[in-house]
Structure formats: C-alpha cells, structure tokens
Amino acid sequence: MLGRLQIAFVGLAAMVASPMVGAMAAEAGKAREPTELEWSFDGIFGQFDRAELQRGFHVFNQVCANCHSLEHIAYRHLSGIGLSEDEIKAIAAEVEVTDGPDEFGDNFQRPGRPSDPYRHPFDNEQQARAANGGALPPDLTLITKARPAGPDYVHAVLTGYGEAPPSEFEVTEGKDYNPYFKTWTIAMAEPLFEDAVEYADGTEASVDQMSRDVSAFLAWAAEPELERRKQTGFVVVAFLIILAGLLYASKRQMWAKLH
Amino acid sequence: MSAHSIETGSGGGLVKWIDSRLPIFSYMQKEYGEYPAPRNFNYWWNFGALAMFLLVTMIVTGLWLAMQYTPHVDLAFDSVQRIMRDVNSGWFIRLVHVNGGSFFFIVVYIHIFRGMYYGSFKAPRELLWMLGVIILLLMMATAFMGYVLPWGQLSFWGATVITNLFSAIPLVGDSIVTWLWGGFTVDNPTLNRFYALHFLLPFLIVGVVGLHVVALHVTGSNNPLGIEPKSQQDTVPFHPYYTVKDSFGLGVFLVIFAAVVFFAPDFFSEPENYEKADFLKTPEEIVPEWYFLPFFAILRSVPAIWFVEAKLAGVIAMFGSIFVLFALPWLDTAKVRSGKFRPIFRWFFLIFLVDCLLLGFVGGKPPNSPVFESIESFEFIDLGRITTAWYFIHFFIILPLLGRFERPLPLPDSISAAVLGSHSGGGPAASGATAKPMEKA
Numbered sequence: 001m002l003g004r005l006q007i008a009f010v011g012l013a014a015m016v017a018s019p020m021v022g023a024m025a026a027e028a029g030k031a032r033e034p035t036e037l038e039w040s041f042d043g044i045f046g047q048f049d050r051a052e053l054q055r056g057f058h059v060f061n062q063v064c065a066n067c068h069s070l071e072h073i074a075y076r077h078l079s080g081i082g083l084s085e086d087e088i089k090a091i092a093a094e095v096e097v098t099d100g101p102d103e104f105g106d107n108f109q110r111p112g113r114p115s116d117p118y119r120h121p122f123d124n125e126q127q128a129r130a131a132n133g134g135a136l137p138p139d140l141t142l143i144t145k146a147r148p149a150g151p152d153y154v155h156a157v158l159t160g161y162g163e164a165p166p167s168e169f170e171v172t173e174g175k176d177y178n179p180y181f182k183t184w185t186i187a188m189a190e191p192l193f194e195d196a197v198e199y200a201d202g203t204e205a206s207v208d209q210m211s212r213d214v215s216a217f218l219a220w221a222a223e224p225e226l227e228r229r230k231q232t233g234f235v236v237v238a239f240l241i242i243l244a245g246l247l248y249a250s251k252r253q254m255w256a257k258l259h
Numbered sequence: 260m261s262a263h264s265i266e267t268g269s270g271g272g273l274v275k276w277i278d279s280r281l282p283i284f285s286y287m288q289k290e291y292g293e294y295p296a297p298r299n300f301n302y303w304w305n306f307g308a309l310a311m312f313l314l315v316t317m318i319v320t321g322l323w324l325a326m327q328y329t330p331h332v333d334l335a336f337d338s339v340q341r342i343m344r345d346v347n348s349g350w351f352i353r354l355v356h357v358n359g360g361s362f363f364f365i366v367v368y369i370h371i372f373r374g375m376y377y378g379s380f381k382a383p384r385e386l387l388w389m390l391g392v393i394i395l396l397l398m399m400a401t402a403f404m405g406y407v408l409p410w411g412q413l414s415f416w417g418a419t420v421i422t423n424l425f426s427a428i429p430l431v432g433d434s435i436v437t438w439l440w441g442g443f444t445v446d447n448p449t450l451n452r453f454y455a456l457h458f459l460l461p462f463l464i465v466g467v468v469g470l471h472v473v474a475l476h477v478t479g480s481n482n483p484l485g486i487e488p489k490s491q492q493d494t495v496p497f498h499p500y501y502t503v504k505d506s507f508g509l510g511v512f513l514v515i516f517a518a519v520v521f522f523a524p525d526f527f528s529e530p531e532n533y534e535k536a537d538f539l540k541t542p543e544e545i546v547p548e549w550y551f552l553p554f555f556a557i558l559r560s561v562p563a564i565w566f567v568e569a570k571l572a573g574v575i576a577m578f579g580s581i582f583v584l585f586a587l588p589w590l591d592t593a594k595v596r597s598g599k600f601r602p603i604f605r606w607f608f609l610i611f612l613v614d615c616l617l618l619g620f621v622g623g624k625p626p627n628s629p630v631f632e633s634i635e636s637f638e639f640i641d642l643g644r645i646t647t648a649w650y651f652i653h654f655f656i657i658l659p660l661l662g663r664f665e666r667p668l669p670l671p672d673s674i675s676a677a678v679l680g681s682h683s684g685g686g687p688a689a690s691g692a693t694a695k696p697m698e699k700a
Binding site: 142228230252 | 351500507
C-alpha cells in the first residue's frame with residue numbers, strides 16, 4: 001500500500017526537496033524520437049489498408065500473441081480488418097477455450113468461437129512474469145494511443161534493436177539495448193527477424209515490413225471506429241457548414257431592418 | 260405585449276388555461292422573447308449561450324454514458340473501451356462528452372474574460388458575477404471527478420495528487436484525505452463516490468445557472484459600451500434578434516467542435532490515460548487536464564513562506580487565485596465599465612491575458628527544465644513564480660490603482676447614439692466632455 005507521504009507530488013517534491021528530480025527524470029526519459037512514417041490512416045481522409053491490417057494481424061497472431069494480450073479484441077471484431085466470417089471462425093477455432101460448467105458441473109475444453117475474446121497468452125500476471133524474466137508484457141490493444149508517437153513508436157521499437165549502446169551506458173544482463181524504449185533497456189528480446197512469418201499475399205517479410213504491418217494492425221486495434229468516425233465526420237461537418245451559412249443569412253436579413 | 264399576447268394571441272385555450280395557473284408561457288415570452296437586450300452585443304456575447312448549449316450536451320451524453328459505464332476499479336477502464344467498441348454509437352457519445360468537457364472550459368473562459376474586459380461584474384451585477392464564479396468552481400469539481408472515471412493512469416494519479424492537497428491543511432489534513440478517499444489510498448470507494456458526485460454536480464450547476472440567468476434578467480445585460488440602455492432605441496427584443504445571432508454563433512461553434520470530435524478526438528487528451536491505472540507505476544509526469552494547468556502552475560510556484568510550508572502555501576495560492584474573482588467587483592474600482600474607454604486598463608488586461616496563458620504553458624512543463632535553451636538558469640519554476648506573482652498583482656495592485664488614477668475616455672451619450680452614429684441627431688457620439696460615472700439604470 002502506498003504511504004500517503006511517499007506519494008510524490010512531482011512538482012512540489014522537485015521544487016522543495018531536490019532540484020535534481022526533474023533533471024533526472026528528463027535524462028532517463030530521453031528516448032530517441034521515432035522516425036515519422038506515412039500511414040494510410042493518417043490525416044482526415046486516411047483510411048485503413050485492409051491488406052496491411054491482415055498482414056499485421058498475421059504477424060501479431062504468429063509472433064506477438066505469444067507474450068502480449070489484446071484484451072479488448074474479440075475474434076468477431078476481426079471482421080473490421082476485412083476477414084470473412086469463415087476465416088474468423090477458422091482463426092478462433094485454432095485455440096482451445098475453457099468453458100463451463102456443463103450439466104455435471106465440470107469445466108470443459110472446446111474450440112474457440114468468434115464471440116470469444118482474443119486468446120490470452122498467460123493465465124495471470126505471475127505466470128506472465130515468470131515466463132519473461134520478471135517483466136510483464138503489456139497489453140497492446142491501446143498501445144498506439146498510449147504513446148505520443150502512436151504507430152511510429154511501435155515500429156521504432158520493433159526495428160530499434162541491434163545498435164551498440166553508448167559506451168557509458170550499461171545494459172542489464174539478459175536485456176536488450178533499444179534507444180526508442182524509454183529506459184533504453186528493454187526486457188523484450190528482438191521479436192522479429194527476416195521471414196519470421198510467411199505472408200499469404202507474397203509480400204516479402206522483412207523486419208521493416210512486418211513492423212509496419214503490425215503497427216498498422218495495432219492502430220486499428222486501438223481505434224477500430226476510426227473509419228466510421230471520419231466518414232460520419234464529413235457528413236456532419238458539411239451539414240454544419242451549410243447550416244451555419246443559412247443561419248448567417250437569416251441573421252443578416254433579420255438585422256438588416258435595424259441598421 | 261407579454262401576458263397579453265399569450266391571452267389573446269396564437270395560444271389556444273389550453274395554453275391560456277395553463278398560463279393562468281402556471282405562467283410558464285408568459286414567463287418564456289417575457290424572459291426569452293421580449294427581454295430587452297442592448298442592441299450592440301458583439302460576438303463575444305455569444306459565449307453564454309454556447310456554455311448553456313454545452314451544459315445540456317454534457318448532461319445528455321453523460322446520461323447515456325452512465326447507462327454503459329461500470330464504476331468499479333476492475334471494470335471501469337474496460338467498460339469505457341466497451342463503449343468505444345461494442346456499444347452502438349458509443350464512440351460518438353463518448354468523444355462528444357470527452358471533448359465537450361474541454362470546449363466547455365474554452366467557452367466559459369472566454370465568457371469570463373469577456374466579462375472582465377467589459378466590466379460586466381460591476382454594480383449592479385456583482386451577484387450575477389459571483390454566481391458565475393460558483394458555476395466555475397462547480398465545473399472544476401465536476402471535470403476533475405469526471406476525469407477519474409475512465410480509471411487510466413492519469414485518472415488515478417491525478418486523483419491521488421489532487422486529493423492529497425488537502426493533507427496540507429494543518430492538524431486535520433490527513434484525516435480529511437482519508438475521509439475523501441474512503442480508505443487509505445485512492446481505490447474503489449473513491450471511484451464510486453466520484454462517480455456519484457460527477458453525476459450530481461451538473462444538476463447543481465443547472466440550478467446555479469438558473470440563478471445566474473435570473474440575476475441577469477433583473478439587472479439586464481451589460482454591453483460592449485458598458486453604459487446602461489436609456490430608451491427603447493437602445494435595446495432590441497431578445498427574440499428574434501439574439502436568438503438568431505446566437506444560433507449563428509452556435510453553428511460556427513459546432514463546425515469547430517465537430518471537426519475536433521471527428522477528426523482529432525485525442526487532441527486534448529494525454530496518451531498516458533490510455534493505460535489502465537496501476538497502483539505501482541507512477542507516471543513520469545503527472546499533469547492535469549489542460550484547463551487546470553494555470554492553477555497547477557500557481558500551485559507549484561509558491562515557495563514556503565515563513566512558517567507555512569510550500570505545499571500549504573501553494574494550495575492557498577491556487578484556491579486564492581479563483582476566490583479572488585469573488586472580490587473582483589470591489590477590486591476593480593473604476594467607475595467606467597467597458598475596457599473600450601479605459602486606455603490603460605486595456606493594456607493591463609492584455610498583459611493579464613498573456614499572463615494567464617503563460618501560466619497554462621508553465622503548468623504543462625517540468626518545473627526544473629530551462630525555459631530557453633540558451634539560458635540554463637531560467638527555469639519554468641522561475642517563470643511560474645513571476646507569472647503567479649503578476650496574477651495577484653493584477654488583482655490586488657493594478658486594478659485598484661487604475662480605478663483611482665486612470666482617466667477614462669468620454670462615454671457616448673447612449674447606445675443608439677454610438678451605434679447609429681449620425682442618426683441620433685444631437686451632435687457626435689463623443690460629445691460628453693469628460694467621462695461620467697456610469698449611469699444607474
């Protein structure tokens with residue numbers, strides 16, 4: 001439990017206790033800025049690229065999902081990336097789901113259904129940590145919304161391995177150096193390598209390609225309503241502009257009598 | 260025309276029957292139909308109506324969100340995501356509510372600064388103004404508790420930090436904080452009570468807004484010239500002249516509001532709040548919503564003074580920065596209302612506006628980082644102290660002094676004379692040789 005006195009009121013603590021606090025935070029938080037990429041869903045006209053999302057889901061399903069959950073996504077949601085009902089059924093059926101109790105009061109295993117939530121790699125936090133050297137792989141449903149750089153950040157982290165750390169920087173044993181991660185030391189081992197997955201559409205599975213695809217998929221997972229939002233927006237804003245114009249004309253006419 | 264037109268005019272027998280027992284129709288006719296409003300409102304006078312529109316919007320969208328939201332620490336975050344993904348049009352309702360909060364503050368802040376510039380708080384409108392300050396306080400409380408509900412990282416840590424402020428109160432502070440939390444940390448009981456209060460307070464706001472409008476309709480509206488209407492020439496009936504003007508203003512506002520809701524819905528939000536609250540993981544920076552940043556800057560800027568520790572001093576200054584508004588009608592002693600006729604005040608008003616914006620800017624920055632790359636020693640905490648000091652200097656020194664020593668420009672004879680210029684006959688508008696004290700209506 002948190003002692004009330006311990007709870008740092010960041011500004012006051014920094015100001016009163018030690019002028020160092022702010023400076024230290026700034027140092028540790030100096031992750032490298034992710035490269036800005038172009039995404040099909042950028043801008044007010046941008047929409048998702050279904051092929052890219054499906055490739056991204058493939059990468060996620062094959063690689064990321066072994067450690068990361070996607071809490072707010074159910075299999076049925078995958079219709080949003082353009083998968084057909086049969087494809088979704090097939091993907092859901094790949095996992096065994098514990099259901100129950102049956103009429104004898106026992107739980108039982110059955111193949112997954114579209115209404116099931118997307119599979120969780122671990123049963124609980126302890127299991128997840130035990131399997132990952134003490135680190136907890138975060139849920140990724142909202143990761144692109146939870147980072148200022150969004151999908152650029154995910155792409156940058158995924159492709160940010162392999163550089164030699166600065167000479168004065170010591171990387172913790174068993175972890176990797178990744179300058180795009182906020183502490184520079186990341187518990188996730190390099191997850192993608194050339195041809196880690198095979199794309200159904202024949203796209204070459206380079207690390208950059210897979211990173212882009214999975215980042216786009218995660219952007220969809222974070223806000224599946226994006227396309228509908230923008231489409232509705234056009235109609236609404238166009239309507240409102242006309243409405244405002246008409247109201248302005250009415251106002252002019254009404255007030256003309258006064259001047 | 261009022262009750263009269265109802266009795267004899269378009270209204271049928273039923274309307275007449277009701278009106279003679281409960282005069283809602285003649286009330287509406289009198290207060291929103293005929294209400295004589297000065298004819299010279301500029302577009303800054305639209306923002307009261309916009310605030311009213313947003314209040315209703317927030318209550319309606321909030322009610323629909325409440326039908327789907329679950330106030331429990333284990334479920335709140337997920338229930339918000341469910342609203343965004345699975346509830347029909349849930350994303351729309353939530354995005355309107357979330358951005359509506361920000362726009363509510365934009366609109367109300369503009370409304371307040373308009374009142375400050377045109378002297379709308381001066382006699383006989385002091386109570387009208389003070390009711391407005393109460394609305395502001397209620398809005399802040401509502402917004403703060405609303406931000407806790409999605410139970411993201413900043414929801415939790417923001418709630419922790421802000422409720423902890425009360426621990427600065429000598430002797431009983433810690434007990435008060437425990438009482439507020441309903442436990443020894445921000446937890447499920449805290450979330451539950453914040454939800455209950457977040458639901459309640461908007462209805463209190465509606466009540467105070469009602470009083471605000473009653474007070475307004477007793478004294479009549481101020482106007483850009485700051486002189487009272489003298490004749491029928493100076494006013495127009497609220498309907499249709501200002502209903503149509505407010506409607507046009509609302510149309511423009513809605514274009515901007517919709518553009519943000521549909522194309523930049525996260526414009527005002529902090530990414531960090533898309534992470535579920537975690538008791539064990541303190542965010543690097545705990546920043547409140549943008550509309551609290553000026554007050555947050557004041558809170559952080561005040562050092563320990565004599566025997567008052569910095570935290571308590573900061574809390575006093577922060578609450579003081581809002582409560583000083585209650586005293587504004589007596590601090591600004593100038594007899595002339597409108598800034599239009601106060602050549603020196605206009606500059607100080609501008610400086611004060613910039614000061615408030617700077618405070619907001621400072622509130623969003625880490626206090627110990629330099630403001631300019633080239634001047635290492637000048638940190639945000641220093642800029643915060645200067646701007647905080649100026650905030651209070653403006654109220655306690657500048658305004659009273661201006662009231663004594665400023666020489667205002669001559670006031671026009673009447674609103675219609677100023678607006679219609681030569682039409683008014685008797686001489687140019689600025690014929691009055693010296694400024695007169697404002698006329699009592």
